[in-house]
Amino acid sequence: MEGAVTQVLISRPGQAAVVVCRVRDTRDRVYFPMRQVHTLVLADSLTYQTYYRTLQGVSHGSIKAVSPGLRAQLAAKKALGPRAKTASVVSVATLLRALAKLGVSPVVIESFKAAQCGHLHHVAPEAAELIDDTVEPLPQQVPTDFPVVLPACNVPAAKLKARYGLKVTAPHLLKHAPLSTQLVKLREWSSHDVQLDRDGGRISSTTLKKVDDNINTYLGYLFTYQSDRCPTLEAYLDPYRFAGYISYLRAKKSGKGRLSSVISTTQRVVSFLEATGPLQPGALRPLTQWLQKLWKQLNLVTPKNRKDIVTLDQERRWIDAADFQRVVDKGCELEGCLGNRLFWATDELGVKTLKMDLPHHKNAAAWGGQAIAFTMPPPLTSLFKRYLKWGHKILTDYQGNEREQLVFVDKQGRPFSDATFCLYWQAWLESRAGVRVSPQVMRHVFVDGLRSTTDPPPIAERGAAMAMGNSVRTWDAAYDTRFAGRMAQTAIDGFGTWRAGLVLQRAPIITTSVPTASLGNPAPTTLHRAIVMFPSIPARHTPPTEMSDAATHQQQQLAKDDGDIVIDLTCE
DSSP: OOEEEEEEEEEETTEEEEEEEEEEETTSOEEEEHHHHIIIIITTTOOHHHHHHHHHHHOTTOEEEOOHHHHHHHHHTTOSOTTOOOOEEEEHHHHHHHHHHHTOOHHHHHHHHHHHHTOOOOOOHHHHHHHHHOOOOOOOOOOOOOOSSOOOOOSOGGGTTSOOOHHHHOGGGGGSTTHHHHHHHHHHHHHOSOOTTSSSOOOOHHHHHHHHHHHHHHHHHHHHHSOOSSOOGGGGGOHHHHHHHHHHHHHTTOOHHHHHHHHHHHHHHHHHHHHHSSSOTTTTHHHHHHHHHHHHHHHHHOOOOOOOHHHHHHHGGGTTOOOOOOOOOTTOOOTTOOOSEEEEEEOTTSOEEEEEEESSOTTTTTTTTOOEEEEOOHHHHHHHHHIIIIIHHHHHHHTTOTTOOOSOBOTTSOBOOHHHHHHHHHHHHHHHHSOOOOHHHHHHHHHHHHHHHOOOOHHHHHHHHHHHTSOHHHIIIIIOTTHHHHHHHHHHHTHHHHHHHHHHHHSOEEEEEEEEEOTTOOSEEEEEEEEEOOOOOOOOOOOOOOOOHHHHHHHHHHHHSOSOEEEEEEEO
């Protein structure tokens, strides 16, 4: 198919107009590129598969493949991807039938009808590029009314375990504007070393990944259960919908850590929208205060998800398992950094040891860029030596990937992602022990086992916590399931020592020595009489009772006593 390419503006409800290429063939018939129409106009609400199947159902042969010359014209106007080798166009009549069948907004349909009738708005190429490459931000509404109680969960109990993230329900929304542009700007705003319109420092790559996950789940909830077909970050400015999401998480029995992470991400997004949007400084302060109050009360009423002690005891035999983090190559600013690595080191005596150096870890920024470096224990060294010499070599050489430097690779010689490594590790444990253990449970196992079977000094605990990527304070709050009981037992066990010390500290002691001879032993011994002086207790007058004569006599004798207690200590 041959023809000429021009550009027109297509309106969208509530969003900026987009520039779409129009193809007019030699018989003056109008067509539009199939892929570009979906990418710029429909991607926010429809998947390409749904759009393509609908077009096929109503096309009647009106979908055409373009010639190489026409494809070059479309590529020059950015209507095709940089790697596209083929392109198809669809007639306006077919496109209108498909849009009506899909229930697309009448505003969009009227724009394409105007193109069919010839009322086209031509724009200059430079103007088209400007409109195509920029995204007009959605209007931000400042919340003025806030819920005072959490609403009831509107999701049926049967669906609480269903996956609802945006990556599962509508992954195309994450790849197109305006959401994709907002996410890029949020990552840049959060990760710059110096960002003066942001409170606090930059966040690590691990925390940034958690922020992305929380945004994905919240917007997926709005898409799945709130019928929001085009969710954006502005959804965080609606406290009523966010309160509904919190009720949904509580219905799913989410723990305190999960709720804390979700609200922390919300506070970060709100700060980002206030700093980068057209709002006045401090306009979102009431929303920030409401979020703080919400978390303060959730923190009081949400119980911690404690692990079953019996399960921890059964799984403690897997305590030697190790967790590794891949190097973050992009954005590394450490001079001469070689990344997270395993390497052989030779000491002064010529002994080789396997060492691990982790400059990129979760708390690198908080620790002033200090790397975690340590020598691998002998059992792990032996295991790694066999794997690196044989297993890694076989996996990479067989697939022609001999230069792969990452330690853990799959059967195709490709490097593991963090999630894939965890899945393989869990499958390995399940095949050996018949139980599937997550890394989170293993952290509970390690901390509980370390503190239950030994009494490590504080320095050893701190070092282990650093290697795990957290702190001893986090151990007490989250991972040590028997922390309270263990501390109480330690106090009870030491109560006798404390009481004896208290008595000896408060009572003056007078010691007298008298030489004596012990029975059956001619050697002289010394009898020490330690008199612990207590103040005399005055006798109290009590009403007559039916006490025995012996008891009455004993009571009177104690009343006459001056309060001294004599302790006989015999030593050689």
